[in-house]
Amino acid sequence: MTAPTQIVILGASGDLTLKKLMPALTRLAAAGRPSDGFHVIGVARRPLTDEAFRAQIRALLPDDLHAAFDAFAPRIGYQAADVSDPVAMKALEARLDALPGGAQAGRLFYLALKPELFGPTVQELSASGLVTMRVGEMPAFRRVVIEKPFGHDLASAKALNSQMHGLLREDQIYRIDHYLGKETVQNLLGFRFHNAIFEPLWNRHHVELVQITVAEDIGVELGRAGYYDTTGALRDMLQNHMLQVLSLVAMEPPVSLDPEAIRDQKVNLLRALHAPDPAEVATNSVRARYVAGQVNGVAVPGYRAEEGVPPRSDTETYVAIRAEIDTWRWHGVPFLLRHGKRLEKRFTEVKVQFRMPPLQLFNRPEGMAPNDFRRALHDGSLCQIRPNVLTLSIQPREAITLAFGVKRPGAEMVMAPAAMAFDYRDAFDAPSAAAYERLLLDAIRGDATLFLRADEIEASWRFADEVLGGWAQGRAPLGEYAAGSWGPEAADDLFHGCEGGWSRG
Ligand SMILES: NC(=O)c1ccc[n+]([C@@H]2O[C@H](COP(=O)([O-])OP(=O)(O)OC[C@H]3O[C@@H](n4cnc5c(N)ncnc54)[C@H](OP(=O)(O)O)[C@@H]3O)[C@@H](O)[C@H]2O)c1
Incomplete structure (x- = not known):
């Protein structure tokens, strides 16, 4: 003892x-x-x-x-x-x-x-x-x-790391991100590296697009408006929680479950996240603020009218980014990240959208000639729903769903959408432990796997700083969206051609 x-x-x-x-x-x-x-x-x-x-x-x-x-x-x-x-x-x-x-x-x-x-x-x-x-x-x-927040930008995060390293050893410092305490976020590692069937598909050859959403239906929380207004959606959610989820979704396999082996791979991934220049920020990011609207049938004020928010605030409550990862595995695959407050529904999920089969044999619209069908699919004038999408639901639903196509019964060879679904609630008796419970226990035990290392924090800020820098130059002007909607329409343009659109949970 x-x-x-x-x-x-x-x-x-x-x-x-x-x-x-x-x-x-x-x-x-x-x-x-x-x-x-x-x-x-x-x-x-x-x-x-x-x-x-x-x-x-x-x-x-x-x-x-x-x-x-x-x-x-x-x-x-x-x-x-x-x-x-x-x-x-x-x-x-x-x-x-x-x-x-x-x-x-x-x-x-x-x-x-x-x-x-x-x-x-x-x-x-x-x-x-x-x-x-x-x-x-x-x-x-x-x-x-x-x-959190560990720093307000790259320079302040580096200064804080440097101050900490003058007083403590890195192994004494536990930088918390409560998202990593969620069972479903930890399962991203388990799911990817325990199941041999998905990993061979987990790359640019088979994945067309990945989208990560953290949608909230609440507005700015009472008493936190002052803090939030100096922070905004990108710093409050995307720079930390969403990039953590992204790193677990896209990182290379670690050689072991050793904390450093995992964190090495996460930091490698974050370093490979392409830092957009101002021109790219203009085309690949959208920011907006909610105005008055209705959430679940209840009228709510706009952000600027919330208690504690300056009436002329220019802080974003919504951010969407089309990001790229410069690795062999992910070259050319867009990662669409979206977070907003006062959206229609609360959910957090990762969607991995697999490519269409190279030859489309099915679902030719009635009356369309085979050659016209082939051409329309090729030039993008006809888009078809991607049959294979893997959805990793993080909260409030804790589930994994794999969508695929099946033949619709009948004389015609027509394919219809179907799905295989797993839900934590159905599979296990015990509810998932609260994130802070798990993280506190790990900190007591000295297991730093689910805490952020200094270099991870800095790699995340490097990306966020580039976006913030572009915004500060007036790229991606601040838009508006009605509370209770799905956010600004401009965010739909981050999807190109037949890539589809934002998930609605
Ligand atoms: N609230 C959340 O859900 C949440 C979520 C994620 C992260 N965080 C982070 O957690 C931290 C705390 O947030 P919070 O919302 O709990 O803040 P808070 O409600 O403002 O609480 C701050 C606490 O610090 C104490 N305090 C302030 N100055 C002090 C001093 N000089 N010496 C000793 N104690 C002092 C205050 O009590 P006295 O005034 O009596 O000293 C109070 O207990 C922040 O960094 C925040 O970003 C909070």
Whole structure:
């Protein structure tokens, strides 16, 4: 038995801690994971007793977690401290030393703080001796989990990485992207590299196009408008979560499941993502902001009228990009990425669209001569639905569907669409664990596979910076779309010829 891990949540009275981290930790505690257990100390500036902190957490937990929480609560404490105050940090250390295992226990510091506090907080943790960068100096692990956003652009991400590397070893830094904690996102690796039948098709010879959608029906969240308005759809969703999904969909096979083997392949892929020049940004990206409309029959205001949004804001709430990957495997295959708020429906999915058979024998329109049919397909004046599409549904549906064509019963040789479908809900009894539960457990165990390495973050920002740079030059002017619609029509033009259109989930 080793000592229970000590988890220090800095920013303990915030939204993330109360709504995501504490429910996840309560579930882990209830499941007895990890087996050595853990203690939690919440840190924020406001004065709170342990009891008041526990009551705050309990009040926001779903009823079915109350019994588990009551058993877990004695292992939760609160320490009022300003992260920039060395005296308060010393008091925190004394509090941790008094827990079972004292300084011999592993310590996980979770930065649930505003991004501008990430650097100064780690600086203070380091100065106070709570974390250290030298191997062997501490009796047990000292790790720091850093929330998103990690930087605002490439330069700030590099500066933050460099600051972190002056204070911590890379293996102490756990940059979190909660998308990687989703079962269906992890399954992208399992699906691709456990099933031998798909990988031979997973390349430019057989794949015509890949589209990745993160569609939200909600607008800007209450209390987050100030943050969102300085961020926008590209930085908030595409640069991180969507490029992570893209890297798992398109990366080369890793040689093992070792964290570095996987992250090496992800970073290689992100580096091969073609960084568009301003002219390409103009033709291959679309950005827009929602105006008033109806979502699920309810009238909603436009983005500029949302509480906390400046009335003249020019922030995009929708982004779509036609991207390319400069590798042998993917050369010429478009990757269409789309994210928007206040769209008609909430869903996240990856669609892999396979090429048409080289010769189309079926579905010739009635009355069309065979030669005209052949010509029309060839010059693109007649488009036909691609029969083979693999849809990897990430949320809220957790499923995999393979579409194919079958002969429609009858005297004519006409093909109709059909599908094979797998749904997690039908196949497994247990619901998927919440993303933060899995990621917190991995951070306690020291498994960094699902956390982002410094070079991965920088490779993602390199791509995002090019798009943002083109936008800053006035390329791809900001458009509008009605709330509750499928986004701006201009985004449809990112599909060429007979490539089809955006998924509607
Ligand atoms: N909320 C989410 O769902 C979500 C999702 C993804 C990522 N994130 C990221 O998670 C981080 C936290 O977000 P949040 O929404 O939880 O923020 P928040 O609600 O504003 O909470 C911030 C917390 O930091 C504490 N704090 C502020 N200054 C401090 C200081 N100098 N010393 C000690 N504590 C201090 C605040 O309490 P006091 O005022 O009492 O000090 C509060 O507990 C951000 O980086 C955000 O981007 C959040």
